[in-house]
Amino acid sequence: MMLVKLGGSVITDKTQYRTFREDVLSRLVGEIVSAGKEVVLIHGAGSFGHVLASEHHIQNGYTDESQIPAAAKVMEDVRDLNLRVMRVLNDGGLPSASLPPSAVATLRSGELDELNVDLFRRYLEVGICPVTFGDVALDSERRFGICSGDHLMERLARELRPERVIFVSDIDGVFTADPSSDPDAMLIEVVDRTILDSLPRTQRCADVTGSIFGKIEKMLRIASWGGDAIVLNGNVPGRLGAALRGEAVRGSRVRGDAI
Numbered sequence: 597m598m599l600v601k602l603g604g605s606v607i608t609d610k611t612q613y614r615t616f617r618e619d620v621l622s623r624l625v626g627e628i629v630s631a632g633k634e635v636v637l638i639h640g641a642g643s644f645g646h647v648l649a650s651e652h653h654i655q656n657g658y659t660d661e662s663q664i665p666a667a668a669k670v671m672e673d674v675r676d677l678n679l680r681v682m683r684v685l686n687d688g689g690l691p692s693a694s695l696p697p698s699a700v701a702t703l704r705s706g707e708l709d710e711l712n713v714d715l716f717r718r719y720l721e722v723g724i725c726p727v728t729f730g731d732v733a734l735d736s737e738r739r740f741g742i743c744s745g746d747h748l749m750e751r752l753a754r755e756l757r758p759e760r761v762i763f764v765s766d767i768d769g770v771f772t773a774d775p776s777s778d779p780d781a782m783l784i785e786v787v788d789r790t791i792l793d794s795l796p797r798t799q800r801c802a803d804v805t806g807s808i809f810g811k812i813e814k815m816l817r818i819a820s821w822g823g824d825a826i827v828l829n830g831n832v833p834g835r836l837g838a839a840l841r842g843e844a845v846r847g848s849r850v851r852g853d854a855i
């Protein structure tokens with residue numbers, strides 16, 4: 597089984613509130629279906645979640661009453677995105693079921709606490725791809741908070757032990773310097789803890805839930821349980837499909853033995 601996160605920066609335009617990139621998602625779904633692998637899918641919230649969540653500091657939990665309608669609106673918006681994603685998946689030949697974190701997960705102090713992983717297993721058993729996503733969820737200490745797709749990736753990787761963990765992003769991976777300002781920046785193809793700690797933390801961070809570094813941190817933990825994890829650029833046609841087929845592909849990877 598392959599565990600794949602379709603980043604919000606790929607399936608939405610993160611600069612425009614609630615802008616879905618249906619054409620990009622359709623192509624990625626085509627790559628998944630052609631690869632013929634069993635998958636568990638997670639998608640990010642992109643501009644359906646991060647814009648309002650950051651305006652109302654939902655990631656910090658409850659601080660004032662004005663956050664209540666905002667948290668509810670973020671849930672509505674990410675559900676709207678999820679429904680659009682589900683339509684593309686089902687129409688594209690990947691029968692899928694949605695498992696919203698607000699219904700199957702809880703947080704404790706901003707961290708993922710409970711997750712009903714058994715439901716994911718049972719959908720897989722009946723041949724339906726379980727799909728979850730970045731959402732607002734209840735928090736036992738802070739009333740509510742953000743359940744990010746990256747946290748879900750880490751938990752599902754630990755519990756389901758996929759063959760490969762793939763983060764589909766809008767950049768090729770982690771670089772030696774910020775590639776948007778430094779023409780000499782080079783992609784780091786295999787990352788380990790020492791390399792990660794030596795990098796300048798200046799590469800993009802536009803989210804309420806972290807940056808590429810946060811993903812690599814999670815990939816290192818996933819690798820410590822023996823799995824391979826890769827971050828790759830989903831805007832480049834063919835890369836996700838190649839990674840699913842186990843082919844060499846441009847990206848940054850962390851190997852089970854690279855810790």
Ligand code: IP8
Nearest residue numbers: 640641645730731745805
């Ligand atoms: O896009 C964030 O999830 P992510 C969820 O996976 C919200 O980081 C609601 C902002």
